[in-house]
Amino acid sequence: MKSVSIQIGKKSSEPLYIQIYNEIRKLIMEDYYVNNERLPSIRALSNQLGVNTVTVINAYRLLQNDGFAEIKTGSGTYVKKRELKVISTSPESISDELYTSEDIELMNKGKIDINAAVVNFATTTPSPDIFPLEDFKRVIIETIDSDGAEAFNYQESLGFIGLREIISKKFFSEETSKKMSNIQIISGAQQGIDIVAKALLGQDDCVVVERPTYVGANAVFESRGAKIISVDIKSDGMDMEDLASVMRKYRPKIIYTIPTYHNPTGYIYSLEKRKELLRLAAAFGSYIIEDDYLSELNYYGVGNSNPATGNNQAIRTTQLSLKKMDTNDCTIFVKSFSKLLMPGLRIGFMVVPDHLMERINSAKRATDISTSGLIQRAFFRYIESGLWEKHLDRIMKIYKKRYELMLLYLEDMKKYGVKFTQPGGGFNFWVKLPMGMDANELYYHTAKRGVVFIPGSVFSYGRSSVSANYARLSFAQTDEADIKYGMTVLDDYIEKSAKGYRSANSVYPLV
Structure with a gap:
């Protein structure tokens, strides 16, 4: 059996079993111990370190709980390295957000085989094990x-009337209930953005986006020959002074925004900035595309105080939606169910101003005639029967546990200089590295x-260096064991790098 050198501090405030756990975990992570190799016996390690056998037992149990070891009664404790999950090497396998091969090569320097990915903090696609398969199969039948x-059959190009009717009632309160004639069913948010771009944009028209932002939207606007202008986003929304300056200079046709649980930052627009955004759009004759993809995932309750912001900013879809607040009919509300239900269904809807409906509907017909009739009708039944709310309640509990677990690790990383904002919802953390x-x-x-995760530079138009030391961590497809392992890997490297940076930049007094 290998000898092991472990350093513990008996005068440290950190419990001895945690110190032992951390030391052995590092040896496992650094491949000093290989898979299935037996660790030192409890008695041998307790004698070596001069600690109680119970202390070593607690350390080994923690290693087992976190997936680094397996205790075999009567035999000993053995290293248990995680099996590698094979995923495709295409950019789409890392996430579903239209990253280019150039993006991926930039991240891995062309040398990392993504087939080795164990923990995927990059994707925002939900894991199949939380898909409501049985319920949806029943409504299909x-x-x-x-x-x-x-x-x-082909449905009406606006969409199945039953689905549009239930959307108008379920997703909008009585006083802001939207006419069915303003609701356009779409095959996911990406199609919705593309349809709006087809209907409204010409060559060299200007579009304002947040910096950073969802890369799929930029891809659409680029494909239409639009000029893209980025405005920095802060924790409470876009920099409105900068936006006003951009509006005066460029008079954009469209402002694209994700005001609730923004992607990638998770930020939530304040009420004041929502009002100012609407005011500026109306003043300069611009349309707003309001992209809502995760607003339901508010982990601290509708109308309850969000510990991330100290106020009531974390809300469900319509309470602070721009569309509800808009009195000038300049907002196009785009809602996708892909991230909340099952991404392959490709179902969503838009709420469109009256005067744009004909143009939007024509663009939809030119794209795919209509969204799948079977999926529309089945989703109508799914909502009508109460299964949609049941599913939301279920995934809320799952994602909240993941959110709070990742938050614990990030809080601990603050000692290295890591910074982040607590969104209180969604499933992304936007992390500023030391x-x-x-x-x-x-x-x-x-x-x-x-x-794997997504480096922040990927989300900035033109690969700006502004977000070079940011990372987006998503827990959409990671269970609690994945999060523990993945955050441990991140912690280990960030700790080493932070120490190395401090050492390299130390200033010593002249003697």
């Missing part, structure tokens, strides 16, 4: 039994350990 061949640390470099090293 009920739809076919009830509607027969009509379920497989001074001198580059997110692409971090990705390169953690990917070799089987942990």
